[in-house]
Amino acid sequence: MTAFSKKQPTRGENVMLCTHSLGDNKPSPLHWFYFDNAAVFVRPHDSSIGESHWLAVCPECFVLFQMGTPLEQLPIGADEVWLGDEPAILKPEMS
Numbered sequence: 001m002t003a004f005s006k007k008q009p010t011r012g013e014n015v016m017l018c019t020h021s022l023g024d025n026k027p028s029p030l031h032w033f034y035f036d037n038a039a040v041f042v043r044p045h046d047s048s049i050g051e052s053h054w055l056a057v058c059p060e061c062f063v064l065f066q067m068g069t070p071l072e073q074l075p076i077g078a079d080e081v082w083l084g085d086e087p088a089i090l091k092p093e094m095s
């Protein structure tokens with residue numbers, strides 16, 4: 001079950017982001033989705049496995065979703081560890 005959520009993750013939670021929402025300059029507002037069962041994914045750059053209950057997308061991707069594009073077909077870029085009010089940072093490489 002996936003639900004659009006106005007709630008946001010708490011500090012330290014792992015968040016998946018669309019390619020337009022990576023890095024320090026986040027689009028505003030971000031649109032949040034919460035997965036009851038954590039989504040499991042493979043990071044393209046190192047094939048490591050990640051999982052997250054959260055997906056945040058930019059306004060343009062949210063419009064695509066509202067027009068019928070499935071979430072899994074949106075351009076998901078990477079996962080980051082959410083830091084609350086501070087800018088999110090890239091998750092460190094797993095070693």
Ligand SMILES: [Zn+2]
Pocket residue numbers: 018019020021057058059060061
């Ligand atoms: Zn986007």
